[in-house]
Amino acid sequence: MTAAVLFENVSRHFGTVKAVDAVDLEIAAGEFFAMLGPSGSGKTTCLRLMAGFEQPTGGHIEIFGETAEGVPPYRRSVNTVFQDYALFPHLSILDNVAYGLMVKGIGRQERHRAAEDALAMVKLPGYGQRRPGQLSGGQRQRVALARALVNKPKVLLLDEPLGALDLKLREQMQEELKSLQKSLGITFVFVTHDQGEALSMADRIAVFNDGKIQQLGTPEDIYQRPQTRFVADFVGSSNILSSAICARLGVPAAAASLRPEAIAIGTSWAEQLTLPGTVTARSFLGAVNRVSVDCDGEKIVVASPAAMPLPDIGAEVQLAFSRNDLHVMEAA
Amino acid sequence: MTLAATQTILPNRPRLSGRISDFLWKHPQVLLAVLLGPPVLWLGIIYLGSLFALLLQSFFSIDDFSGLINYEFTLATYRQLLSDANFDIIVRTVLMAATVTLFSAVIAFPIAYYAARYARGKWKAVFYLGVMLPLWSSYLVKIYAWKLILAKEGILTWAFTKLNLLWLLDGWLSLPVIGGNSLSVSYTGTFLVFVYVWMPFMILPIQAALERIPANLIEASSDLGGTPQQTFRHVLFPLALPGIVAGSIFTFSLTLGDYIIPQIVGSSRLFIGQAVYAQQGTAGNIPLAAAFTVVPIVIMGLYLWMAKRMGAFDAL
Numbered sequence: 001m002t003a004a005v006l007f008e009n010v011s012r013h014f015g016t017v018k019a020v021d022a023v024d025l026e027i028a029a030g031e032f033f034a035m036l037g038p039s040g041s042g043k044t045t046c047l048r049l050m051a052g053f054e055q056p057t058g059g060h061i062e063i064f065g066e067t068a069e070g071v072p073p074y075r076r077s078v079n080t081v082f083q084d085y086a087l088f089p090h091l092s093i094l095d096n097v098a099y100g101l102m103v104k105g106i107g108r109q110e111r112h113r114a115a116e117d118a119l120a121m122v123k124l125p126g127y128g129q130r131r132p133g134q135l136s137g138g139q140r141q142r143v144a145l146a147r148a149l150v151n152k153p154k155v156l157l158l159d160e161p162l163g164a165l166d167l168k169l170r171e172q173m174q175e176e177l178k179s180l181q182k183s184l185g186i187t188f189v190f191v192t193h194d195q196g197e198a199l200s201m202a203d204r205i206a207v208f209n210d211g212k213i214q215q216l217g218t219p220e221d222i223y224q225r226p227q228t229r230f231v232a233d234f235v236g237s238s239n240i241l242s243s244a245i246c247a248r249l250g251v252p253a254a255a256a257s258l259r260p261e262a263i264a265i266g267t268s269w270a271e272q273l274t275l276p277g278t279v280t281a282r283s284f285l286g287a288v289n290r291v292s293v294d295c296d297g298e299k300i301v302v303a304s305p306a307a308m309p310l311p312d313i314g315a316e317v318q319l320a321f322s323r324n325d326l327h328v329m330e331a332a
Numbered sequence: 333m334t335l336a337a338t339q340t341i342l343p344n345r346p347r348l349s350g351r352i353s354d355f356l357w358k359h360p361q362v363l364l365a366v367l368l369g370p371p372v373l374w375l376g377i378i379y380l381g382s383l384f385a386l387l388l389q390s391f392f393s394i395d396d397f398s399g400l401i402n403y404e405f406t407l408a409t410y411r412q413l414l415s416d417a418n419f420d421i422i423v424r425t426v427l428m429a430a431t432v433t434l435f436s437a438v439i440a441f442p443i444a445y446y447a448a449r450y451a452r453g454k455w456k457a458v459f460y461l462g463v464m465l466p467l468w469s470s471y472l473v474k475i476y477a478w479k480l481i482l483a484k485e486g487i488l489t490w491a492f493t494k495l496n497l498l499w500l501l502d503g504w505l506s507l508p509v510i511g512g513n514s515l516s517v518s519y520t521g522t523f524l525v526f527v528y529v530w531m532p533f534m535i536l537p538i539q540a541a542l543e544r545i546p547a548n549l550i551e552a553s554s555d556l557g558g559t560p561q562q563t564f565r566h567v568l569f570p571l572a573l574p575g576i577v578a579g580s581i582f583t584f585s586l587t588l589g590d591y592i593i594p595q596i597v598g599s600s601r602l603f604i605g606q607a608v609y610a611q612q613g614t615a616g617n618i619p620l621a622a623a624f625t626v627v628p629i630v631i632m633g634l635y636l637w638m639a640k641r642m643g644a645f646d647a648l
Contacts, residue, residue, distance in 0.1 A: 053551050073554040086552040090570050100556035103566070151556065 002065040004029045004155055004187040005050055010059035012045050019045040021211035022059070027155075027189060029064070032181050034190045034198035037208030038234065043191045046208070047157050050189060051080045064154055074103075079148035080157040084164065085140045087132035093119070093143055094128030100151040118146035121180075138169045149180075155187045162197065174201055195235045199223060207231050224259075225327050232257035232329065239263075239300045241326070249273050253328040260303035262325035265291065265317050273326070275300070275319045279311050293319060390622035399616055409619040413627075418607070418620075422627055425604040428519070429587035432526040433534075433580045439527070440534040440579065441572075447535075448542035463532045475525060475596050482521045482597060484514035512599060522598035526587050533582035541575025542568075577639045584635065588628040604628065 007025035011018065020042045027033045035043040048054040049061060052073035061068040063078060079100070087096050094115050095102070101111035112128075119125055122142035132140060141161060148156055158177075162170045178201050181188045192198050198205050199219040207214045207222060207230075215222055215231045226232035229240055238257040246253045250273075277295035284290075288303045289310050300319065304310070311317050344350045356363045392401050393408040412418065447459040466474065480486055492501045505511040505518060512518030545568065553563040591605030602610070604624055611621035 051551075051555055053554075073551070074557050074559055078555075080552070080555045082548050082552060084546075084548070086546065086548040088549060088552070088567060099553070099558070099566070103553075103556065103558040103562045147556070 001029065003027060003062070004031065004064060005189065006060075006062040007046070007049075008060040008062075010046075010049065010056045010061055012042075012049060012054055013057045018211045020049065020056075023211075023213055025206065025213065025216075027187060029187055030185050032178065032188045032190065032201060032203045034192060034202035034205045035208060036192055036195060036198040036205050036235070038193055041208035042211035043206075043208040044159060045211075047080075047159055047189065047191050050155065051078055051157055052076050077151075077154040078157060079151050079153035079155075080159065081141075081144045081148050081161045083159045083161070085132075085144040087140055087143060087147070089132055091132075092128060093124075093130050093132065093135070096132065096143060097128075097147045097150055099147065114150055115146070118150040119143070121149070122146045137164050138173070141165060141173065145177075145180075149184070149186075153186065155189060158188060158190045160191055160193070162192075162194075170197075177201065199235070207235065209234070226257050227329060229255060229257075229329060232327075236260075237301065240329075241300075242298060245275070245295065245298060246328075249275070249326070251323070251326060251328065255329050257327045257329055258300070258321060258325060260290070260301045261288070263300070263302045263304075263319050263321045265293075265302055265304055265308065265311060265319060272320045273323055277317060277319055279313050279315045279317055282310060282313065293317060295319070386622050386625060388622075389618050390620075390626050392619045394617050394619055401618060409623045412620055413623045418624075421602050421604060421607050421624075424601065425588055426631060428523065428526070428603065429584045432523060432530065432587045433583045435523075435527050436531055436534040436583045437538075437576055437580060440531060440538055441576075444535050444539035444542055444575075447539050448545075449547070463535050466528075467532055471529070472592070474529060475593055478521075478525045478528065479516050479597050482515035482524070484516070486514075486516070488515060516597055517599055519598060522594050525593050525597045526583075526590070529593065530583040530586050533586065534579035537578035537582070538572060538575040541572045541578075545571045577636075581632065581636070585628060585632055588631065 003026045005025065005027040007023050010020060010023045010025075012020040023042070023046065025046070035046055037043045045054060049056055050063070050068075052068070052071060052075075056069055063076065068076065087093075088099065091099070094112055097115035097118050098111040101114060106114075116125070116128060119127060122145050124139060124142050124146070127135070127139070127143075132143070135143065141164075144161070161177075162173050165173060174197060177188070177190075190198070190202065199222070202219060204216065204218055205222050206216045209230050215227045217225075222231065222235050226235060226238060232238035232240060236259065238259055241249075241256045241258055243254050246256050275295050277293040277300065279291060280294045280299070281292040282289055284306070285303075287306055289306055289308070291302045291304050291311065293300045293302060302319065344354065389401075390409055391405050391407070392403055393406045394400070395402050413422075443459075443463075447456065447463075451459050481488055483489075489498070489501065492498045501515075504520065505514065510519045510523075512520075515521040515524070549567055549571070550563055553567045554560075558566065589605050591603065591609045594603040595606055604627060608621045608624045611617045611624060
């Protein structure tokens with residue numbers, strides 16, 4: 001099966017800045033794909049390369065088997081939901097949504113009907129006569145989505161589309177986007193710096209740093225088995241155990257990652273690894289308590305269920321965890 | 333923490349300035365009145381007042397025998413304004429102003445677009461300098477320079493001769509109305525000088541308008557399938573329109589009122605500005621001069637009204 005988007009050794013350099021550096025990527029048709037990374041990691045440039053706003057300085061890009069480099073954005077069956085929505089301020093909502101159909105020469109009546117349908121799909125029926133300035137952030141976000149989807153794109157690109165929304169709305173939109181993607185079957189490529197968003201929505205995630213992909217895999221892979229220190233640190237908040245601690249545990253490794261929620265305090269039974277330490281800080285986070293433990297000068301964070309008794313600061317505790325939860329990493 | 337105040341409420345600043353600050357903070361409308369009062373009085377009395385007095389003059393008439401102004405309301409002056417000879421002046425000026433405005437906009441847009449979209453740092457400074465520099469030198473010097481450039485013995489004729497294109501220039505000059513003996517005594521010459529002199533007034537507002545258009549709107553149009561031509565027509569042009577209208581107000585009204593350029597470069601036929609100058613000076617016909625100045629005001633009013641109806645200010 002042809003990949004929806006294929007990057008072969010793609011680079012985009014701005015002078016000496018390597019925004020995207022030798023990236024290989026294959027996004028399957030119908031996939032919900034997330035590109036995750038801090039700002040300046042190259043994820044947005046990758047998206048812009050797919051949209052055609054940027055041209056690669058090296059490598060090869062295919063969209064559904066067709067060569068994409070040198071093809072202008074207006075000849076790609078790819079649509080973008082922009083970070084700040086980029087709605088046309090001088091057009092009504094209906095004309096905004098119908099814009100893509102208008103420039104393709106579809107008649108007024110037909111395109112307005114399609115735009116009404118698209119607005120209904122994003123739960124904004126009857127908003128067509130308003131102006132973008134009269135809508136809230138969440139509503140504008142939906143209009144931007146409708147404006148892109150009305151063109152029935154092969155690939156929908158979303159550039160941090162939920163970044164400007166408040167928490168409640170963001171969670172609601174995450175669910176809606178996910179179900180919309182399932183029902184439409186369109187390939188979604190989603191750029192975000194929010195690891196929670198990527199983990200909860202995506203089928204697969206590419207973690208970016210310094211213009212390169214650090215790790216590519218399912219959310220479980222990325223979260224449970226981070227391959228590099230960067231991924232372990234950026235996705236969730238893994239503890240990174242040094243080689244000295246690893247050696248004490250009888251695990252020869254340059255470094256290993258350990259999830260805070262995989263550690264238990266105080267309890268210990270056979271076939272488990274244990275580490276003694278001193279509690280240095282604790283905070284209540286609702287469902288869990290966050291406990292910082294000092295083990296020979298290395299800080300280890302434990303997410304302890306709120307139901308468990310909370311040790312006092314300065315208390316000597318035993319940390320217990322399974323060998324299976326300890327993931328050996330390359331030194332990087 | 334030695335700097336931390338021991339009191340919650342700080343004492344008032346000493347003397348008068350402290351009391352004034354407190355008073356103005358409590359009564360912001362007083363501050364507004366103080367700031368706006370003088371300019372409003374200036375505009376209201378000196379400017380609008382004299383304009384109104386001028387308009388009033390246009391409803392008086394002049395006694396043909398004594399040359400004295402007859403202070404009785406009459407429309408006779410306007411009848412005189414619409415006589416064939418005077419109406420020709422109006423039509424000539426309006427056509428010239430419209431052509432100058434149209435060409436200025438066409439030439440200014442790409443320059444403004446480049447400056448707003450691509451010029452950064454040093455090139456932006458070069459742009460501003462290039463646009464503003466002509467404004468710093470004397471208006472009269474520039475016009476006389478143009479007279480020399482456009483003269484029959486001038487550099488333009490010389491260049492056309494060297495390029496073996498003199499036939500083109502001669503062909504153009506042999507055209508009726510816009511032609512003449514040489515460029516410096518033709519409407520074409522007047523037109524060129526007008527376009528040159530008012531160009532900065534068209535470039536700057538368009539550049540300001542283009543600068544306010546977020547770059548991602550252009551990307552969004554392209555992303556949705558709009559070719560560059562469609563993006564210009566449906567996004568860039570409508571959003572730049574307020575700037576184009578603002579620029580055209582300058583070029584249009586400046587051309588309508590100018591009386592020096594057509595006097596130095598061009599045929600001897602009058603423009604509105606020259607007519608006003610002649611009527612209020614040598615002819616001493618203040619009412620007719622006033623009536624002539626009403627024409628640009630009415631035309632600009634109509635123009636703005638039309639621009640508004642066409643939605644030029646919707647994007648503001």
